[in-house]
Amino acid sequence: MHFTHFTYAGLALAPSVLGQTLLASHYTGKIYTLAFSRNGNSGTLTSKSSVSGCGSMPSWLGLDSASGTLLCTDESGGNGRSAKVTTFSVGNDGTTTLSGQATTTGGDVHGSFYGGSDGKGFVVLSEYDPSTISTFKLPLTSSSTALQKIKFTQSKSGPVSSRQNAPHPHSAITGPMGNYLVVPDLGADLLRIFSINTTTGNLTTCPAASANAGDGPRHGAWWAPSASSLTGLRLYTVNELSNTVTAWTASYPNNSCLTLTKTQTLSTYPSGQAPPNSAQATNGLPAKAAEVHVSGNFVYVANRNDQTFGSQQDSIATYSIDPSTGALTFIEITNAHAWYPRTFQINKAGTLVAVGGQTSSNVAIIARNTTSGRLGGLLTSLQVASTGGNGQENGLSAVIWDE
């Protein structure tokens, strides 16, 4: 009795005393452990430690919080040169220690856990330049080789020929039941769909769903009206080239394949505001939507290089989800407090958004109202390592909450 009480009191104190931990990767090679603590409408963010080991171009972070396993992908290589996929174990204080590593095809821009008894038995890597996805069984070792390497083809270039002359898988989104994988292919304007054998990790190709021509789908997030049921399941995808978000319904016409049906496509900007193209942008580069996340009945999308809120101040779009239909309504764009926000993540409580500016190489912490879904003011921001060059792959690549 006394012990239970003591332990409980200790846990209850921890968040306010110790604050929260974040992990951020930088394209120049390191992963940083950051500490955040909130004080009303402000906060402090400090860099506590850093570790190398995720190859030469760390591009993406994923966390299995149950086992404290951090997944890091490496965007180097790809044109006949290999890269690394790496896991780290994350300690209670957020320090990271390399726990496993294998050699990949290269050009890895995203990784996801999937399969096994807990959905964390395997990883799938999206390899942009090689037009492949590769799967590995965990734990990774130096002798690990890919279980499958699936190379995509397309018969002709898409409308945006500079980006769509070949398939470019950009992420792999695991379905809520763990039985399906959706791979947005930016080059082919497809959502490629796979069924998962959760025991062996083997992927079987299902018929793909088509995005609109020139969309360039990049990333996706699931939503269902109730956390305990798949009834009304929706997928929301973000399209990098058309700067739009698309809503899809999901169904299972047979036992082996998921099908997705497109119901709605909306701009990531308010009506009347066009995303700047390369001729309009002060730095000569077009705006490019990057990531989509869901929290409660709201969807958020990061816009890169729109500079709507001033020099080097891009935006995040907020949409509400109609809880009975899953339809989206645009609410507003707000300041991302970052330039080129490649990644962002909302904490589990839904109260804080961590935004990772790639070119500004900062992590901005923004308050979120869990009732209205609106993003509020900047609580704090920290530059991590060196800023990136205009249009270069050399700033902060990813940020996630360690929770």
Ligand SMILES: *[C@@H]1O[C@H](CO)[C@@H](O)[C@H](O)[C@H]1NC(C)=O
């Ligand atoms: C998964 O693969 C194993 C081994 O090939 C097979 O025995 C099993 O039936 C497969 N499971 C499903 C659901 O297809």
Ligand SMILES: *[C@@H]1O[C@H](CO)[C@@H](O)[C@H](O)[C@H]1NC(C)=O
């Ligand atoms: C994996 O799935 C493919 C189909 O995608 C099939 O041809 C192959 O036999 C499967 N491999 C194993 C080991 O089950």
Ligand SMILES: *[C@@H]1O[C@H](CO)[C@@H](O)[C@H](O)[C@H]1NC(C)=O
């Ligand atoms: C059912 O699954 C198979 C793959 O196993 C797929 O080829 C077929 O198109 C699916 N049927 C429908 C209606 O989606």
Ligand SMILES: *[C@@H]1O[C@H](CO)[C@@H](O)[C@H](O)[C@H]1NC(C)=O
């Ligand atoms: C959050 O939004 C609700 C609904 O719009 C509003 O009533 C409330 O005052 C907001 N809370 C804060 C802290 O702004």
